């Protein structure tokens with residue numbers, strides 16, 4: 620199951636890599652309509668078996684239905700601004716119920732340290748970045764606590780490099796371009812003024828001929844990674 624599937628990009632990639640059965644779930648009917656369009660061929664072929672609108676923690680499936688459940692940049696959006704993380708814990712408890720014995724629960728997210736120190740574009744406006752982190756970006760310790768409270772165990776953490784995630788990640792003029800900004804949920808937190816601060820920073824650095832050097836000094840996404848994947852299992856699984 621691709622839980623919080625958005626427009627289905629990751630479900631599609633998994634199917635193209637050989638997954639033979641896939642369920643999609645999201646709270647947004649608009650996202651699901653786009654996913655249905657993108658995956659129509661696989662729906663017809665019976666590879667995508669269900670496309671379900673549901674608001675997690677509710678996951679309306681019987682016990683032990685899935686071999687694996689994936690949350691790609693989803694868990695961190697379930698409790699915006701609430702550091703007790705009740706929805707995240709309850710969603711993962713529900714996942715323990717619907718996953719088969721020995722199955723995987725896969726959670727991925729950007730981490731707070733990544734947003735503040737690793738990705739170059741988030742350092743163009745640190746006020747915006749600090750609000751973004753407070754609202755929906757967690758630390759490793761916060762994820763570990765959520766997993767413990769939900770009864771799951773992280774067996775491996777993987778970091779994915781920036782250029783492996785987006786081929787436009789190092790588009791240095793990206794912050795000036797609305798369509799580039801639309802490729803990252805980070806910018807959806809930005810007010811018009813926030814965008815102006817970032818744009819002005821880019822323009823000032825460019826005017827001084829220091830922009831490329833600044834980006835090199837402020838970016839580690841191709842060495843330490845941009846997205847962190849937590850490979851987890853229910854605690855009682857074999």
Ligand SMILES: C[S@@+](CC[C@H](N)C(=O)[O-])C[C@H]1O[C@@H](n2cnc3c(N)ncnc32)[C@H](O)[C@@H]1O
Pocket residue numbers: 622623624625626627628629644645646647650673674675676690691692693696697804
């Ligand atoms: C940042 S997007 C990630 C989408 C997709 N996983 C991807 O990586 O492209 C977060 C998604 O989680 C969905 N979402 C947020 N809260 C949800 C909830 N309580 N239940 C189900 N889906 C939710 C949103 O509608 C959105 O599609």
